[in-house]
Amino acid sequence: MDLDLSKKDLSKMAIRQMLILSAFNPREMQAIGFAYAVLPALKRACRNKNKGEIEQKRKKCLDEAVKRHLEPFNTHPYLGAALVGAVSRLEMENRPQEAVRLKASASGPLGGIGDQVIWKVVLPAIALVTAAMESSGIWWSFLIFLTAFSLSQLGIRTWLTVKSFEFGKDVISRLAGLDLKKKRWILGLAAGIAGGIMAWNIDTGMEDESMGHVTTMTLATASFVAVRVGISPTLVFYLACTAIIAVPWLIGSG
Template structure:
């Protein structure tokens, strides 16, 4: 059961989209976190302007996390503030959370999900889909995870407070990352084949090449990310050059 009213939770979620709006080298997203927490702090410290100012100042200090998972910390911290936890405990809790939230989000979003969504867009373009359809596919697939992470994170933090680490362990982030890695490898193979055969009429050699590339992508996946990435980039460039010269 959340200790905060629905309006406060909604305001925190909307503000989380601007958590990087005041990013700087001194506090990183610390001031952004204070901005996200401000509705909860105003609710908790209503009628006590001095305590409110002190709480905002404490939460404007150095903090960093993946922006999509910053809501986990915001929700948990808001719960601790609502329960009257000592500032020292809240500070230690924030320091313990920030490394995990950064690494988990980076591995899932930047290393697997975003590349897979971009490869989906490239494969659609090379396959003849209109630009609008390809771009819409990227935006919808990418933001489906992005928006879910923000909403899930805030709810998990508000629900679990100090015990939010359990929710992070049980979240399907690793499975989603594995799935996105496999899907990205599949789409990379497909995009390479489409680029090499761009403008050509598919025949038996083309079909065989496509099957081989798709199978290699699925079987090898991210285990050969660097080598495969270089090879696929070379194939994509070669396909574009050949198509432009034909």
């Protein structure tokens, strides 16, 4: 059986994977984007399976294959790249039922891992350091986020698509085996760097610099406690604004 997808087809799949949420809706979720991403492999699989057959039979095969992947599907958009590759490989190996089962069984765990690692650890850590640098007035700080997160995620997704096509389900079982607790140190490191940058460089506009530091730390601690006790960040924002406006005004008018 010919399992070789051309480099062009693999690149197509990797690029199309970036569009997985383009037609996201509560019913099919990411299914349309997923079907579009695996389409080059489905076409190739149907061509291989029906060599020498009439065009109509190939079309029917592709129809069935696409409809198979239009069933509701949802996972983490970045780690979904691994499923695009692995499912494509299973389809090309003429194991369609296994492909459907893999999608159904792996989408939940991959979604959970993506949420816990990417949305809860990696994104906040890099955003915190970038924002601390921005609050210190470093104009190029957004480049830190662009390189450390944005470009890396594009690279990792491309790599995942290609590797999971090469190694099939192994990549997914390795991803599913990630030890989440070990990744928490990233947050500590980022918080330390951000705290240091903010204390070192922040310009509060106050004449007394030490007073500025005290105010900044008080605000950060109070906001932390407020959100932890269940107050929404939006309300915390307005409470902080009220304090920032009212305190100097009251002191001034007093």
